[in-house]
Amino acid sequence: MTHEIAVIPGDGIGQEVTPAAVEVLEALEIDFEFVEADAGDAVLEETGEALPQETYDLAASADATLFGAAGDTAADVILPLREAVDSFVNIRPAKAYPGIDAVRPKTDLVFLRENTEGVYAGHEDRLTQDVSTLTRVVTESASARLAEFACDYVADGEHDGFSIVHKANVMRETDGLFRDTVKRVADENGVETDQVLMDAFATRVCLDPEQFDVVVCPNLAGDVLSDLAAGLVGGLGLLPSANVGPDRALFEPVHGTAPDIAGQGVANPAATIISAAMLLEYLGYDAESEAVHAAVEDTLENGPRTPDLGGDASTADVTEAIVDRL
Amino acid sequence: MTHEIAVIPGDGIGQEVTPAAVEVLEALEIDFEFVEADAGDAVLEETGEALPQETYDLAASADATLFGAAGDTAADVILPLREAVDSFVNIRPAKAYPGIDAVRPKTDLVFLRENTEGVYAGHEDRLTQDVSTLTRVVTESASARLAEFACDYVADGEHDGFSIVHKANVMRETDGLFRDTVKRVADENGVETDQVLMDAFATRVCLDPEQFDVVVCPNLAGDVLSDLAAGLVGGLGLLPSANVGPDRALFEPVHGTAPDIAGQGVANPAATIISAAMLLEYLGYDAESEAVHAAVEDTLENGPRTPDLGGDASTADVTEAIVDRL
Numbered sequence A, B: 001m002t003h004e005i006a007v008i009p010g011d012g013i014g015q016e017v018t019p020a021a022v023e024v025l026e027a028l029e030i031d032f033e034f035v036e037a038d039a040g041d042a043v044l045e046e047t048g049e050a051l052p053q054e055t056y057d058l059a060a061s062a063d064a065t066l067f068g069a070a071g072d073t074a075a076d077v078i079l080p081l082r083e084a085v086d087s088f089v090n091i092r093p094a095k096a097y098p099g100i101d102a103v104r105p106k107t108d109l110v111f112l113r114e115n116t117e118g119v120y121a122g123h124e125d126r127l128t129q130d131v132s133t134l135t136r137v138v139t140e141s142a143s144a145r146l147a148e149f150a151c152d153y154v155a156d157g158e159h160d161g162f163s164i165v166h167k168a169n170v171m172r173e174t175d176g177l178f179r180d181t182v183k184r185v186a187d188e189n190g191v192e193t194d195q196v197l198m199d200a201f202a203t204r205v206c207l208d209p210e211q212f213d214v215v216v217c218p219n220l221a222g223d224v225l226s227d228l229a230a231g232l233v234g235g236l237g238l239l240p241s242a243n244v245g246p247d248r249a250l251f252e253p254v255h256g257t258a259p260d261i262a263g264q265g266v267a268n269p270a271a272t273i274i275s276a277a278m279l280l281e282y283l284g285y286d287a288e289s290e291a292v293h294a295a296v297e298d299t300l301e302n303g304p305r306t307p308d309l310g311g312d313a314s315t316a317d318v319t320e321a322i323v324d325r326l
């Protein structure tokens, strides 16, 4: 069965790392049909729209989407694209790889971030000259859907439940609803949980990242705390992510467009290629997914490496090395 | 001129570290009148109120307040106390001390956290069985007041301006107003600023804390990011804070009640004693403040040390050593 894969490179190094990941996927000789589309600063300049309707429609109909990065228009591109795939969870692994310089080399976390609401629901008003407001929305249904997903996620025997991270001591009604709903669903599924305030989590994950494993949290908490974890593992350069919906999903590196090195052919394609490995797993190609993960890890450990990791290889060199190791 | 100092030890190790800090203040033989009051879990159990009206009134009228910690009632105690002193800024230094094991030994940051609004404005509703909302409030006036304070703060010649940390790419109206107002006030005062998204800040501060110095941010961002910085410097045990209003201020260690070690007489009093040094500076006793800072730093570096720092000294031993070094 052919799978249609939307490919949206975007801006900056997105134009370099996305084709690299497609090259890896093509090397697996799976029956994928790749369809490319535009989004980001460049297409905004050309057409007046950062996310053309065709691109939105493509993501909303393809089996899976691979997205690179967008510049100043990042929020205008990625937030609607998450909606296009009806993504209710953002999966963000943050793992320190052997051989890579990390602040906390034993970090191995997965964030399951609520992906539809919280402050991202985006209802804002300027009530008076002085006063602006934002309505943060938390629903029982979105919290329960995320919790069901989290319960499935940890049912593989490799995890002892998950941590619920929240700020319900201040946001009592909204994060209280989030915390209580996630806990109730976990209890119903016989999944163990513990509860950690998001500020305490920030301290504790620096001091001892090994005490955490899978972290379930609201949207903005997931944004900030997964980026914190990225700092602990040595930067955004290696972090993949998946935006999963009921019928389709979108995969993207956590890094941005890296304007300082864009166009030089030296961007590290690892995060996008690991995102492609998550795409493979999502579509059921488990063996291929594992092969890509292993090839990337072997390459990170033994080289060649791009300059961000202290090497002098190009994007093409690293991609070729990964393909050779498949 | 006598200054009235409200002393609110609270729960757990608050009962041990707060008297230690008072002992240090008393050793300076300044004309302080200490008035003690109750707050926290224990007084809730006794009287049905975590923050008795007398305690609130005392903080609202004393020249300065020294607060220890509260247990499960922390939010019910500290949020009204911040209001009692009309505190519009929470000053949170996060500095790695020589001789103390830190994840990032070169960290030396000060957070100036907005202390009255954001999600802490606390307007929440359960609209339906499914939907809860919280109204996040950002005002131009509170942002400007914080920015004026920040401009004064960096005018001592030791700082090159400050960083404005926000999430205005998602919270466009509210954090946009915050960012633009703080920037405008800084420009008017000839103070240099840069702007960093809060998620990017979380990554970058782990990778290279030395790139930041003074950080100005909304309430919840300040809560989480200063706790992150606490993790980088080796834990909450050494972090002081000041809640400053126009006419009075409240000083507290960032740590909690530490129920695991409470009552054993081994709590580290450093954070509370450094908070007392901030109190001295606030009341204009600059030389005394510097003497306390120096005595604490000397003691942290050369001992004696409490068990959290690998020593076996008691709270009383450490306090005595600090007093001896004054």
Ligand SMILES: CC(C)[C@H](C(=O)O)[C@@H](O)C(=O)O
Pocket: A074, A075, A078, A079, A223, B169, B170, B199
């Ligand atoms: C670009 C921005 C809107 C986005 C977010 O806040 O979710 C980004 O930070 C991310 O985490 O993917």
Ligand SMILES: CC(C)[C@H](C(=O)O)[C@@H](O)C(=O)O
Pocket: A169, A170, A199, B074, B075, B078, B079, B223
């Ligand atoms: C106890 C809690 C309400 C408080 C806060 O969120 O401000 C605490 O975390 C702090 O930072 O002092």
